[in-house]
Amino acid sequence: MLSRALRLIAMLLLIADAVLAAEVVRRWAPLAQDGVHDPKSPALKLLQEPREALSALPPVAGGNQVDWVQAIEQGRINPRTNIFPETRVRLLESDVLLNLRGSTPIVRFPHRPHTLWLDCGNCHEHLFKSRAGANKLSMDAMLQGEQCGVCHGAVSFPLTECNRCHSVPRAKPAQGKAR
Amino acid sequence: MSRKTMTRRRLIRICVTLAFALAAFPAPAEYADVVLNKRSEKEGVRPVVFSHWFHRIRFRCKVCHFELGFKMRAGANDVLMADIIDGKFCGMCHNNNIAWGADRCDLCHSGRPGLKSGIYGGHQTLGPGRW
Structure with missing residues (x-):
């Protein structure tokens, strides 16, 4: 009962x-x-x-409560990519795995959603070097508004949405280990 | 009914009431709204409210932050009305061609008097960062 x-x-x-x-x-x-x-x-x-x-746009928690990437992918919005006709509109599809040796889930950084909105030059080379492993990333710096935190936390989805970046679970054996 | 269940029910009721009470309050400014007031009020007009959400539906970030050269840091862009009228910064689009022109002062200068420049808005992150 x-x-x-x-x-x-x-x-x-x-x-x-x-x-x-x-x-x-x-x-x-x-x-x-x-x-x-x-x-x-x-x-x-x-x-x-x-x-x-x-x-009317796809829902998500945090920020404007809109999944802005899905809004483009689903064709709900189609914001202009350029003002000058000669601007090259570049799209990159590759993913980068980050935080491989950390304790939190691995970060999958997808270039596609980022380049749907941004140009390569918005991040490279002044914020991030293009060579894998060349960037020393830190959550502390991001929380201070540096690195990914230039956008995430201010204009793109906030840093409280951990799992949207830390999205790849680590292999089982690493869990259950005594600390 | 046991005492434990009663307490648990009371707790649940409090949680649900709290959730509804919180939801009843409208959020503050929309996430990523930017207030520009370095000069506005000194010049006798309201501060500017720039809404990222409104612009983002119509333009990708790269249009303003790559093609037009807006730096991605609140306060880092010295935006002068004279430049806008010359077609720089906001004037790239706010020219009565792509968007309303610089003569429609009130549409941009619509902020609450006394606001400081910077990023506003709810739904986190309002951490220690320097945005």
Whole structure:
């Protein structure tokens, strides 16, 4: 009897959680109440509201609550790639595995979603050297707004979304080892 | 019903209420909103609110941060109205051709008076970083 009641509560909680995650948590403050726009500004009658634009785009936790890469991949948006006709629009598909000897899951850095948005020159060579293993990466530096943290944490998905980068589990034997 | 279940139920009820209460408050500014107020208020206009989400739907990062040369650090770009009118920085698009022109002051200068320049917005990360 007791366990059945508990199971029911757990189920209701799961449903409530799913509802919260799907509906209630995806909220965008109206411009007039977002704390940065002046409610008295005449622009508020003309500017697009975040809800109007963002609620139609693929959902994700954190940031604008929009999976911006999927928004392009699914063809929901097709933002301009260049203003000057002579600009070369470059796309790179290769993945790079990072953090191979760390204790957290391995990082898979995919060039494709990054080059869908950015040019090679936005990161190379001043932020990251192109040779694998040549960059000494540190979460501490990223949290200070350096390396990946130039964008992640400020404009692209936040650093609290650990698993989106640390996405490759390590081989079993490494776990279970005494520390 | 045992005491343990009662406490557990009470706890769950508190959690759910808290979750709904939190969800009822609208988030602050949209993630990656940038306020520019190095000169605006000194010149007698409202600060500028630049919304990354609004621009990102229409342009990829590389257009402004590669082609137009906007540095990726709040405060690192010295944006002058004279340059914008000359077609530099925002003026690359805000020219009454691609987007509204520099004569529509209020549309960009729409920020709350007194705001400091920098990155605003909810949904994390607001850590120790220098954005």
